[in-house]
Amino acid sequence: MQRRKFIRTAGIGTAAVAATSTLAAPAIAQSSPELKWRMASSFPKALDTIFGSGELFTKYVSDATDGKFQIRLFAAGEIVPGLQVADAVQNGTVEMGHTASYYYVGKDLTFALDCAVPFGLNARQQDAWWNWGGGRQAMNEFFKDYNIHSIPCGNTGAQMGGWFRKEIKTVDNLKGLKFRVSGFAGEVLSKLGVVPQQIAGGDIYPALEKGTIDAAEWVGPYDDQKLGFNKVAPHYYYPGWWEAGPQLSAYVNLAKWAELPKSYQAIVEAAAAKAHTSMLSQYDAQNPKAVRELVASGTKLLPFSPQILEACFNATNDVFAQLNEKNPKWKKIFETWKPFRGEEVLWFRVAENTLDNFMARQSAAGKL
The missing domain is CATH 3.40.190.170 (Bacterial extracellular solute-binding protein, family 7)
Structure with missing residues (x-):
């Protein structure tokens, strides 16, 4: 009797579980x-x-x-x-x-x-x-x-300043330069005489190779090496101040x-x-190796001069001011973004940059 009762009970339990699973499936689906x-x-x-x-x-x-x-x-x-x-x-x-x-x-x-x-x-x-x-x-x-x-x-992360056919030593060297550069940077550089060109990534190399443009920026060593920019423009500048x-x-x-x-x-x-x-x-992880290989193959790694950076910074602030006057959508966001930037830079000066600069000096001294 107890055996038959157990079988009947187990059967009910199994059926209930099956019914529950069947009912649950549509809800999940x-x-x-x-x-x-x-x-x-x-x-x-x-x-x-x-x-x-x-x-x-x-x-x-x-x-x-x-x-x-x-x-x-x-x-x-x-x-x-x-x-x-x-x-x-x-x-x-x-x-x-x-x-x-x-x-x-x-x-x-x-x-x-x-x-x-x-x-x-x-x-x-x-x-x-x-x-x-x-x-x-x-x-x-x-x-x-x-x-x-x-x-x-x-x-x-922070990008490079791009590939140039000729050295850029002064602000005057920027005048008339046809430079593939994205977005906002073109607005700033045009104030310094640059002729900005917006070209999609896959079209940059042929434009630089043919001389349609004089310079181009993309991202950084790992990607730039893959795209072969070093083969058509030997001067590699940093930093890409428009893309921190x-x-x-x-x-x-x-x-x-x-x-x-x-x-x-x-x-x-x-x-x-x-x-x-x-x-x-x-x-x-990939940029350090790539930049070493680029330099070993003949790329000239060069910083933008302090004078060029200062001129670009001032031109940037001019564009910001003009936008605040003319574009209410920009102004609404920028008025909270700018003080946030100020606070972030102030904080990074305290710990991050102090340590980073010390470690950079150790690297330059060959101690790492």
Whole structure:
């Protein structure tokens, strides 16, 4: 009797478990829809750093959703040209884009604050502003006008000043120089006589090789070596004062972002954060070896003179002042961004820079 009772009870329990599983499945499936999105990149596949961070982002989204949320990444030019990614996201041609916001300063110079402005924040300071200084709220309020939700998705760290066919010794040497330079820096350099050229990454080498431009900047040693700029321009200047810590962004079409379940929004944010830190650490790990190899192959590594930096700094402040007068969207964000920059630089002077400068002297003395 007890044996038969046990079998009957066990059978009921098994059936109940099965019924519970059957009932639970639709609820789970409902909250985790199967989605297939497209993501247009502003960058060529050859760059395992910048394009690679987009690949890492899409992989994490897929892995975290058991493959239910698939985002296919397209290199610059495969769907739209690299400098038209914002437009593609805005008008819904693609659901997402991976890009640098300062590419779109032709629409409004305020875009640059999402990425980098001359003599601006370094990578850590940019993160601090975005996460704790009101940057996230301010920029995404701005992006609403473009039907975009922006999420940090990479940072290169401080960049180099670029490749020049001739030495740049004085401010006068900048006059008439055709320089491929991104975004806001072109506004500043034009005040010093430079003729800025905005050219997508994959098109820089042929323009420099043919002499269509006299100089070009991209990122830093690891990427620049891959793109071969040292073969057509021997003078490699530093620092890229216009890009102390440029942030790359994952743009999401605002309507599509609103449609995502909260769980998927959280996964997208987390995947972007992983790609964000991964990119910066990869550059920090790869640049030292690359710059050694470039110098060994004949590259002339040169600093911009203090006079040139001072002139560029003053010209930058002139542009800031003009924008404050003419652009209320810029002014609204800049008025909180500027004091934040001041506080960050003051703090970094105390501990970070003091230690970094000491270690730099030890390096120069061959003690490391």
